[in-house]
Amino acid sequence: MKFPHLFEPLAIGSAVFRNRIFSSPQGYYNVAKDNLPSLDEVAYYERKARGGFASVTVGDCIVEDSTGTHYPFLIRMEDRSTLPGLAAIASSVSRHGAVASAELAHAGMYARFVKYPDGSVYGADSMKNAAAATVLGGDLYGPVYIENGKYGEVLEMPEEMILRIIDKFGKAAAWAKTCGFGMVTVHGGHGWLLSQFMSPTVNTRTDRWGGSFENRMRLPLAVIESIRKNVGRDFPIEYRFSGSEASPVGYDIDYGVKFAQAIDGKVDIIHVSAGDHEDDHSIIITHPSMFMEDGVNVKYAAEIKKYVKTPVATVGALTDPAMMEEIIASGRADIVNLGRQSLADPDLPTKARTGREDDINKCLRCNTCLEHTGSIRTLRCATNPEIGFERDAKISRPLKERKRVLVAGGGIAGMQAALTASERGHEVILCEKTDRLGGVLRCEENVPFKLRLHEYLDRQAKQIAKAPIDLRLNTEVTPELAQSLKPDVIFAALGAVPKIPPIKGIDGVNVVEATALYAAPEKAGANVTIIGGGLVGIELAIYLRTLGKIVTIIEALPTLVSDDAGMHLLAHDEAVRQPGITVHRATTVSEITPSGVTCKNDGGEFAVPADTVVIAIGQSPLRAEAIALYDSAPEFYQIGDCVTPRRIITATSQAYTIARDI
Ligand SMILES: Cc1cc2nc3c(=O)[nH]c(=O)nc-3n(C[C@H](O)[C@H](O)[C@H](O)COP(=O)(O)O)c2cc1C
Known part of the structure; x- marks a missing residue:
């Protein structure tokens, strides 16, 4: 056994966890408007259990929806008609050998009611309606009155409401147990109700529910007691909270330790997360971005573990079983939790246990x-096209006819199409015109924060090497070659080429295209100007900054792609605001000169000095080249960037879906 600590079972009360890897x-x-769990949801959680996780937790089960929901489509624990759906999740998870847990949540002052002018509460049948309803709002309750809270006025929660919610937590736990769950997880972190009450900055109440530490602890402790009364001594209670809110306005790890000591022995697992959902900086710590190191939040669990006897769980940016083993072996935590990794590869536990770490999709x-x-x-994953379609993926489809499949192009889309078609049992020939699989994104292989992308490309290439796929490198698929191979199916996955704008001076020796600079960053001078503030331009700026370059981004639109928010883009936004990166929005470049660029915006014309000017304005699809293969086989599919250059998920999901259907 390569990871003995990671795979040491853990018995807590009535539950036996088969290893230390929790989802x-x-x-x-994707809960329907009646808020009942769907078959798709059952399949989603079941998939994780099937992959070997010791525990699978259903997120955000709302204990009181009239005051506590933050989203219109979440499971309502008060609703008895959830029984068949919740029972199906619990039994699908436990039948695969994992402990099913329900996360009990209440959003407090961040609840967003879904109320319509006619008084109906849950009528939203689309996100658009939901958003409208959110704006109409209802009363929000938190520990204290706030005139201008994030989602409007917050009323101070009256004592009778506090007592009612404590009772609802208990009843929700009992309901989870009735439905067949083997554990409950209390959501006491990320800025939700319980963390609002424990927060020294938010909870300045002067009654017995706030002010002193003892008073701030009253609600979390009362919730634990209420749950315990309802589920009994043997039923495990996991308490999830932020070890540190990791923000100048939030509490720090010393306070996190104090809190953990107060619940020590009263719960069965202390689950240490970090950050605050409602804070743009600290939410990136809750879900560590690609710009942060692996296991960046383990330090919080490790600190808390020094002071408590209860088993401690850690979470955040964990992908590597060797690192997980070290965390448990060194005693920094007793349990590791995987969030996004459980989507990228739900089979991680089984692969790690059976010595197949190389097969893990990180x-x-x-x-x-x-x-x-x-x-x-709906959940999706850029590199795991099964996510969101777990129910469909479970259905095996007998192959009616084994076809000869030619895949032209070995980038992300081509590799996925070849793998899926081969897994289906088709005969696959994969041709790539260069000497290496991976496509355009190989140019980023030396970028530290793209390490996982590079590993993904390597992994796909290795899977192809292991599969019965006829791989032909240095082979460009011309119509003549395609016809000579007599395929039944062609996938044209030819990719795209960089767009070069007709700007005066574009042919200068100081001008370089973004993918070329990624591949050879030594070509950049000390002062770099990037034309184009899309994903490529921004990430190149961040990379060049790590190499000590001074960077200016010039974007013609009034916003950078990162101004659009979204979690990854929030991380971009933060990185772009560092010293050494300047951004000019709504600015066009009129000329490139040997000493930089001449720009224009509402303020007039100005010069930006630069040693190197980078073109990062996007890619042009190789559509004509793809269409040229149209007549070379009875079935023809154009996939990936040669349709329209988009994100990784577009390429992988298109390739997978079509290849699964042929
Ligand atoms: C798509 C998605 C949904 C999440 N939903 C919840 C949730 O319902 N409740 C919760 O406590 N945390 C939720 N989280 C946070 C994760 O449980 C986890 O703490 C976080 O993603 C960091 O772990 P990771 O780096 O392994 O992803 C969610 C995260 C993601 C990515």
């Missing part, structure tokens, strides 16, 4: 998952 709470936002921390929960209420 962190990850709410499922999370890029690109936050495509979080972005999709906001935009389409």
Whole structure:
């Protein structure tokens, strides 16, 4: 056993955890408007259990929806009609050998009511309606009165409401147990109700629920007691909270330790997260960005572990089983929780246990998952196209006819199409015109914060090497070659080429295209101007800054892509605001000169000196080249950047979906 500590079972009360790898709470936002768990949701949580996790937690189960929900489509623990759905999740998880946990939550002053002018509460049938309803709002309650809270006026929660909510936590836990869950997780962190009451800065009440530490602890302790009364001594209670809010306005780890000591022995697992959901800086710490190191929040759990006897769980940016083993072996935590990694590869526990670490698809921390929960209420993963389609993926489809599949292009889309088609049992020929698989993103392989992307490309290439795929490098697919191979199916995954704008001076020796500079950063002078503030331009600026360059970004639109928020973009935004990076928005470049660029915006014309000028205005799809292959096989599919250059998820999901259907 390579990871003996990681795979040492843990018995707590009535639960036996088969290893120390838990799937962190990850709410499922695709709950229908009646707020009942769907079959898709069952399949989503079941998939994690099937991959070997010791525990799988259903995120954000709301204990009192009239005051506590922060989103219209969440499971309502008060609603008895949730029984079949919750029971299906609990039994699907436990039948696969994992302990099912329900995370009990109340958003307090960050609750957003879903009330319509006609008085109906849950009528929202689309995000648009939900947003309208949110604006109409209802009364918000938190520890203290706040005239201008983030979502409007916050009323001080009256004592009878506090007592009622304590009771609701207990009843919700009892309901979870009735539905077949083996544990409950109290959501006491990330800025939600319980953390609002424990917060010295937020909770300045002067009655017995605030002011002193003892009073601030009253609500969390009463919630634990209420749950315990309802579920009994043997039923495990996990308490999740932020070890540090990691923000100048939040509490620090010393306070986190004090809190943990106060709940020590009263709960069965102390789950130490970090940050605050409602704070743009600290939410990036709750979900560590790709610009942060692996395991960046373990230090909080490790500190708390020194002071408590209760088993301690850690979470945040964990992808590598060797690191997880070290965390447990060194005693910094007893349990590791994986959030985004459980989406990138739900099979991580099984792969780590069976010596297949090389097969693990490691999370890029690109936050495509979080972005999709906001935009389409459904979880997706950039590099795991099964996520969001777990129910469909579970259905094996017999191959009616084994086809000869030619994939032209070995970038992200081409590799995924080849792998999925081969897994289906088709005969696959994959041609790549260069000497290496991976496509355009290989140019970023030396960028430290793109390490995981590089590993992803390597992993896909290795999977292809292991599969019965006829790989032909240095082979460009012309119509003649395609026809000579007589394929039944062609995937054209030819990619794109950089766009070069017709700016005066573009041919100067000081001008370089972004992907070329990524591949050879030594070509950059000390002072670099990047034309284009999209994802590529911004990330290149961040990279060049790590190499000590002074960087200016010039963007023609009034906003950078990062101004659009979204979790990854928030991280961008923060990185771009560091000294050494200057951004000019709504600015065009009229000329490139040997000493820099001449720009224009509302303020007039001005010069930006630069030793190197980088072009990062996007890519042009190789559509004509793709279409040229159209007649070379009965079935033809154009996928990835040669359709329209987009994000990784577009390429992987398109390739997977089509290849699964042929
Ligand atoms: C898509 C998504 C949904 C999440 N939903 C919840 C949730 O419902 N409740 C919660 O406490 N944390 C939630 N989290 C936070 C995770 O549990 C975890 O703490 C965080 O992602 C950091 O871990 P990671 O780096 O392994 O992803 C969510 C995270 C993601 C990415």
